[in-house]
Structures are given as C-alpha cells and as structure tokens.
Amino acid sequence: MKILDIYINGFGKFHGRNLTFGDGLNIVYGKNEAGKSTIHTFIRGMLFGIERQRGRASKNDLYTKYEPWENSGTYEGQIRLEHKEHIYRIERTFQKNKKEFKIVDETAGREIEPTKAFLDDLLCGLSETAYINTVSIGQLKSATDEGMVSELKNYIANLNNTGNLALNITKAAAFLKSQRKELEAQMVPEAARTYTSLLSEIRNTEKEISSPEYENQITEYQKLRTEVKTALEKKQAEKEELIKKVARGRQVLSSNQFTDLDSINDYSVKAQENFDEYMEAKEACSKKPRKVFSILSLMVATMLLCGVGVLYYLGESNYFTAYYGLDLLLLMGVFVGAAIIFYLIGLLLFLKLKHSQKDMEMSAKILQEILSRHLGNTEISTEAIRAFQARMAEFSRLCSAVVKSESAVTQKAAEIEELQKKQEGFGESIEKQQKSQWELEKKLEHLSNCKTQAEGLKHILGENDRIREEISAIDLALETMTSLSSSIRDSFGLYLNRTASDLIAGITGGIYTSMSVDENLNVFLNTKTKLVPLEQVSSGTMDQVYLALRLAAATLIQEGSERMPLIFDDSFVLYDDDRLRTALRWLVGTYSDQIIIFTCHQREAQMLTANLIPYHLVEI
Template identity: 85%
Template sequence: MKIIDLYINGFGKFHGRNLTFRDGLNIVYGKNEAGKSTIHTFIRGMLFGIERQRGRASRNDLYTKYEPWENSGTYEGQIRLEHKDHIYRIERTFQKNKKEFKIVDETAGREIEPTKAFLDDLLCGLSEAAYINTVSIGQLKSATDEGMVSELKNYIANLNTTGNLSLNITKAAAFLKSQRKDLESQMVPEAARTYTSLLSEIRNTEKEISSPEYENQIQEYQKLRSHIKSSIEEQQKEKEELLQKAARGRQVLSSNQFSDQSSINACLAKAQESYEEYREAKESCNRKPRKILSVLSLFIATLLLCGTGVLYYLGEANYFTAYYGLDLILLLGIFIGTATIFYLIGLILFLRLRHSQKDMEMSAKILQEILSRHLGTTDISPEALRAFQTRMAEFTRLCSAVSKSEAVIAQKAAELEDLSKKQENCGESIEKQQKSQWELEKKLEHLSSCKTQAEGLKHILTENDRIREEISAIDLALETMTSLSTSIRDSFGLYLNKTASDLIAGITGGIYTSMSVDENLNVFLNTKTKLVPLEQVSSGTMDQVYLALRLAAATLIQEGTERMPFIFDDSFVLYDDDRLKTALKWLVNAYSDQVIIFTCHQREAQMLTANLIPYHLVEI
C-alpha cells in the first residue's frame, strides 16, 4: 500500500492544503513549527481515526491538540491510497458532533463499506498500536513500546502453528483449562448423597422464597413516593407563593416604617395624642377673654406706672395728699405695688398663651409629619385624622394577613418536613424491597442451579466415564500445547533476531554484523569477543538498532501482504553525517516500499542528491 496524495481541509494549522507523494523515497522538508508532525498525525488519523477522550484526558488528547486553528467548524480531510492495483479515497470528518467515515474505490467507481476485514486488508493487517510501534516513527521515538511485545509473540506463535493470525494460543489454552475445570466440577463421586442434599436445599429454598418478606411491593412504594413528591412540589409551590406574599406585605410595612402591630398602634396613638394636644392648644390660643385680660392687665399696669410718675412729679401738691392728707410715699408704694401686680398678671397670662401656641405648633408639626408620610397631605382636620385611622386600619389588616401567612408558612414548612421524612422512608422501603428482590433473584438463581444440578445428578453415574475421557483428552491437548508453546518461545527470538540481524549490518555500516533479542525484547549487539547490551552503546547506535528492530517487526507482521509506507518524523536528529548517509543508503535497499521522511534539515535531500539516490521532495 502506498499514499498517493492527501488533502487537509481543517487540521491543526492547515486548511485547504494538498500534498502529493510518489513511490520510493519521499522527503518532506519544512522548518521547525512548519507542521510536519501535524501532517504525520493527520495520516495516522485518516487511517485509524481520532477519538476525543473524556474528562481531564480530553485537555491534552490528539483531538484537542489538532483542532483547526481557523474555521473550527471544518475538522476533516481525505487521503488517496493505492492498494492491490486499486486506488481508494478515504474521507473522514473528525468533528465530534458530525463524525463521518467513507471509503471510495475510485478504480471501481463505488463506495466501499468499511468493514473490519476490508480495513485489515487495506492497512496490511496492522492495528493502530502495531502501526505506531513499527512503520510510524515519531520524533525521537524509534524504540518499540512494551505493547508490541505481546503482539509480536502472538503473531509468531500463530504463524508457527496455523499459518494465519486467527488463533490466539494463550486464549485457547485458557479455554481448555476452563473446560477441564467445568468438567471436573461436574464430577460428583458421592452422587446419591449430593442429590439428597440438593433436594433438601431445594425444599428449604422454596420455603424461604414463599415468605411474605419477599413479596414485591416496589411499585406500591414507588407510587406512594411519587404521590408524596407531587405533594411536596405542590406544598413547596404554595409555600413560595406565601413567602412572596408575606415578603411583599413586609416590604409595604417596612416602607411605612412599621415592623409589627405594636408599631402601628404606637403610630396611631401618637397621632391621636398629637391631634388632641393640637386641638387643646388651639382652643386655648383661641380663647378671647384670656387675650383681652392679658392686654387689659398690661394696660392697667402701664396706667398705674404713668400715675406713679405723675404723683412723683406733683409731689405734695397732688390731689390725694392735698385734700385727703395721704402720705406721698405711701401713695407711690400703693401705685407701684398695684402696677406690679397687674403687670405680673398680664405677663403670666401672656406666657401661658405663648406656651399654648408653642404646644400647638409642636403638635401640628408632629401630626403633619405623620399625615404627610402616610396620607401625602399636611392638612390637619378631623377628616384627615379619620383618613389616617382608616389607613392605619388597612396596615393593621395587612399586618394581620402577613402574620397569618407567616403562620401558614411555618405550618407548610412543618408539613414539608414531615413529607420529606415520609419520602425518605419510602426510599428506604424501596431500597429494602430492592435488596429483598435481589436476594430473591439470587435464591431463585440458586434454586434453578440446584434443580439443574439435581437433574444432572440423575445421569451422573453414566456421565462420569464420558467426562473422564474428555478430561483425558483435554490433558493431552494441554500437554501438546505446552510443548508447542515452549517451541514457540524458543523460536520467537530466532525469527526476530534473524530478521533484525540481516538489517543491523547495513544500518551500522558493518560495525555490528548481528544482534540477539531474547523473549523479553532485551537487545544485545554481537562482537567478536562478547555480547554488548544495547544500553552500553551510543545513543546513535541505539537508535539505529531500534530502527532495525522496528523494520524487522514490520517485516514480520506484514509478511505475505503489501506493506504500508515507512514514515519518519525527524527521527535522524541524533545521527551524524556519516551515520545518516549510511542509514539512508541502507533504508532504500532494506525497505523497497514507500518511505516518507519528515525533516527540518536539508542534509537528507543533499546526501540523496550527492549519492544519486532518487527521491521526491515535498516542501511545506
């Protein structure tokens, strides 16, 4: 199989990009960050698909890493392959909400159903793990993964025994052992005693399952729980409505500076008290006799003071002294004392009048503030007071309604708590019922098993001989398979070692002529004096050996079929110029199928040109 071309319509940084490949060696050159690894991953995704992981793993998976940078609604592409003289076009859409996968046979002009058998043939029998661990070599990842060991062993084991890949020896042995165990469990030496014991077990089990505790009442409890749930939802809805109603009432009371009935009563009492004080003060201020008497007293006191002045001015010649012989000093004292008395009387009356006016103003101010707050008016009148009282009565009714709503809310809360407990009890009862039904199912299964065993035990004596013969046959098969497995285990290293050793001399330029690989894929290089563990050689040599091992594994797995392209993604960064030159010459001769090398250096192309090795250059 070889890749003809590919078209990327949304993958990582690429959108609307074409690349064409040819037979033999292809060099894909691009600077760092040019997108070589993106194209490498795109090829893998087109061949095997890309699944988005779940949870935290989705943050750094391939799907998220290579989502299109632009036009994220288009996450797709196509690749054209040539396989067995047919040209196939694979089209994939990776978008999670509209994934599509289609294969078109352009040679036959029809769409192919992507069955597993067809895909295995098209992909040369490689799974995605085998592809990653053999023909697809990423950056600095030439070494095989541990998952490849079991796949290679199973392949070679099946190849040696059946000549195909359909049989799994390990599973076959496990199946035979399971069958032997089942047969042994069927053998009952004391058949009669066991049969009697089973009959007793059957009778006891049937008696147990007829007990009332195993009666199925799950549906009744579920209906009850559903009814309670509906009641809870209804009660909760009513409670929410009451809460909203009470909240609105409280808001109205709070906006009018009321908290409860006592605050309303206090406001009403204060208004009435202020109104009474205002009315009394107003009546006191409006009494004319008091005003007249106050003015008259002050007027008389003023006249007396004037008379005192006149007496003082006339002296002994005044009328009272001249005709009646009254003493001037005494007269002055009488006039002054009388004037003082009238002045004090007038002053007291004036101060009392002034105090009444202040009381009236203070009461009016308080009353106006109350009326303005609740009625929006400052008019002080009996009608305003009655309107205020009506307003207070409305607040009283509102406060009473709020209190009743809050009481109902508390009652609803208690009812909801009670319903919740009932719901929990229903849940517990359902769990108990489910547990009892689970126990009943187990007992029924046990009863069925006992009856089956009892039925089987009727024929156990005649069946024992047949079972022994089958067990003997299984033992013989296991013994044969164990011997064969040992042979397979011994031959595994020989197959891989022979194939890899044929390649190691070429890639190392004759420095090492062969290698040894044990059953755990531990690698040793052969010298004239000793076996050198791979860990003791240079990183470049180590990389060459693992490359040869990959190619050997790819050759084994794809033996007898067309082979997939060998793909390298900056895999020669550890190679010096001499080693790279040797590796390129070796690769062209060792792998005759298509080879694609992604590189950020121009030296591969230069060396191939200098050595007259044909290649196809693709620049990105």
C-alpha cells in the first residue's frame, strides 16, 4: 500500500494544505513546530479514525489536541492511497456532531462500503495498535507498548493453529464460555420443586380470578355514564338559555334604569304623583274667579289709595267730614287700612296662582321626560299616563320573569352539580373496573405464564442430563484448547527472533548479528560470551534494536504481498551520523515499500544525496 497525497481541511494548525508523496523513500522536512507530528497524526486519523474520549479524559485526548485552531466548524480531510493497482480516496469528517467516513475507488469510479473485511485488506491486516507499534514510529518511540504483546501472541497462536488469521483463539474461547453459560442458564437444578410450586400458584390464581370483584361491569357503568352525560348536556343547554334570557331581561331593565321590582314600583308611584300634582296645578291655574278676585282686590286697593289722596286734597271739606262729621285722619286711616287689606288679598291670590303655574310646569317637564323615554310621546294626558302604567306593568312582569329565571338558573346549577357528581362517581367506578380488569388480565397472563413454565419444566427435567453432558464436553474442549494455546503462545518468541535476528545485523552494521525476545518482548542481544539485556547497551543501539523488532513484528503481522508504508517522526535524533547513514542504507535495501521520514534536520537528505540514494523531498 502506498500513500499518494493528503489534503488537510482543518486539523490542528493546518487548513487547506495538500502534500504529495512519491514511491520509495520520502523525506518530509520542516523546522520545529512546523507541524510534522500533526501530519503524522493526521495520516493515522485518516486510516483508523479519531474518537473523542468521555469525561475528564476528553480534555487531553487526541481529538481535543488536534482540533482546528481556526474555523472550528471544519475538522476533516482526505488521503489518497494506491493498493493492489487501485487508487482509493478516504474522506473523513472528525467533528463529533457530523462524523462522516467515505471510501471512493477512483480507479473503478464508485464508492466502496467500508466493511471490516475491506478495511483489513486495505490496511494490510494491521489494527491501530499494531500500526502504532510497528510501521508508525513517533519521536523516541521505537519501543513497543504492552498492547503489542497480546497482538503478537494471538497472531502467532492463530497462525500455528490454522495457517491463517481467520480464527482468533480468544474469541473461540469466549464463544465456548458463552455456550456453556447458555447451557447452564437452561438447566433448572430444582425443576421438580419449581414445578410443584407452579401448580400451587396456578390453583391459587384460578381461585382468585373466579371471585365476584373481577366481574366485568364496565359496559353497564359506561351506559349509565352516557345517560348522565346526555342529561347533563341537556341541563347545561337549558341553563345557558336561561342565563341568556336573564341577561337580556337585565339588559332591558338596566337600559331603563331599573334594578328590581321595587325600583319599578317606586318609579311608577312617583310618576303618578307628578301627574296628580300636574292635574291639581292645572286645575288651580284654570279657575277664573281666583284670577278675577286677585285683579279686583288690587283694583279696590288702588281705588282706596286714590280715595285717600282725594280726602287729603279736599281736607275738611270732603263729603264724609262735612255731612257726617267723621274725623279726617280717622277716615284716611280707614281708607289706607282697607287698601292694604285688599292689596294683600290680591297679592296672595296672585302668588298662589303663580306657584300653581310653576308646579304645573315642573310636573309637566318631569312627565314629558318620563313619557318621552317610555312612550316616545311628550303629550300629557290621562290616556298617556295609563299607557305609561301599562308599560310599567310590563316591566314589572319582566322583572318577575327575570327573578324567576334567576331562581331557575340556580336550580339548574344545583341539578348540574348533582349530575356531575354522578358522572364522576360513574367515572371512578369505571376506572375501578378498568383497574380490576387490568389486574385480571395480569393474573390471566401470570396464569398463562405459569402454565407455560410448568409445561416447559416437563421438558427441562428430561433435558438436564443431556445438558450436563454437553457442559462437560465444553469444559474438556476449553481445557485442551487453553493448554495448547498457552504452549503455542509461549513459543511465539521463536518466530519473532528468527525475523528480528535477520534484521539486526543490517541495522547495526554487523555489530550484533543475533537477538532473543521473550514472551513479554524483553530483548537480549546475543554475543559470543553471554546474552546482553537491552538495557545495558547505548540508547542509540537500543533504538536500533527496537526498530528491528518493530519491522520483524510488522513482517509477521501484515497479510498479503503488499505492506504499509514505514513512517518515522524524528525517530533518528539519537543516531550519530555513522549510525544514521547505516540505518538509511539498510532501510532502503530492506524495506522495498514506501518509507516516509519526518525530520527537522537536513542531514538525512544530504546523506541520501551524497550516497546517490533516490528520494522524494517534501518541505512544510
């Protein structure tokens, strides 16, 4: 498998960045903090995906570390690969809310479903753990972690058992154990006692469901509730009609400024009183003698005053003094007194007449207003007052009808409340019946289950012996497989040693020619006198040995004729120039597939150029 190019559209510091790789050896040069490790991680994410951790772990996980610095809404990219003469384009969106993963076969011009079988083939059989511990080598990380131990053990055990990777012993053992658990779950050690208990439960349940409380009366209660509901709706309609009638009556009374029967009666009485006063005043004003007497009295009073003037003018020679011998002053006093009396009588009659006219006008004004409001006519007459009284009688009847309707509304409300109580009572009864029927259904279901279990127990009692025999067979198979698997896995170092020893001589320039690896991937270098633990050699040699171990593991694990590219991320910082030159020559000669070396130094390119070793340079 070969990486052709990558396109980063939101990953760490990169946005819209494209890099192209060639066949064979690729040198990716960039200064410190240029983003080499970001590109390395991007390739890993495109091949295997990046999952966000949960809880506190999410603060420092790979997903959070490489979230885009800018335009956080875009967290995605593409990688193009060549595998088995086909070019594939992998597209991934890492954003947690809109994750997408698509593979397009550009050679065939169609989208490929990313099944596990296809991905295993595309990735040369490497899991992410195997990838990290073999072909992907980070800064100062040639050594493998513990996860690689189980990967290698399981791989070699499967390879020795079956000759391929189709069978996983761990999964096979797990399957047998799950089968054993299923068989154990099918067994009922106390089937007879359980069966007896079920029969007792069946009898008790059948007795309970035959009791009267479980008799179904829902239909009857529903019928009664429907009848009450119909009556209630009728009463409510009647009540609404009465309320409208009362409202209309009250509106009529209110528009005529009446509140109750007393206000109507008071208004009628006052109107009659005004009419009577009007008639009396009119009659008083229409009497002529009163007007005549008033005028005559005033005239007599005037004449008497004139007579007083005449007497004063004539003096003692006036008729009454001359012939009758009356005293002049006394006579003048009599005339003046009589004039005053007649003047007062006339004035009183005049004032009384004016008062009668004023009373008549005031009564007429009030009556005209009353008659105009209720009859639409201002003419004052006995017929008009009778029509008014008839109108007031209508208002009285309307008020009585309103009061009666209000009483009827109160009565309807009481009847409606009583019907609502009945309806609620029927509803509670129906709910109680439904609950009772639900309990009955549960009991029937329980009874059915008990009978089913009892019937099943009959078969289980006969199956227990057969199940025990199968469990014994599974236990024997597990024991045998575990024993053989342990023996095979314990010897996996032989396979790894053989491949790693072929590589160690080349990478160390012949200083070491053999190495041994135990089951926990502890490494020892073979010398003529003793086995030297890896911890006792220099860090540079240790890094070389771990690199050989990685390549040996990669050779063992990768399936098929194609292999994944080797990727180094500043992995040679501990190498001196001689060791680096040897390592580069060895890598090119040993690994014929694609190699990508990320470096912040220019010495790798300079050494390759000096030794006429072809390479493809990528600068970032």
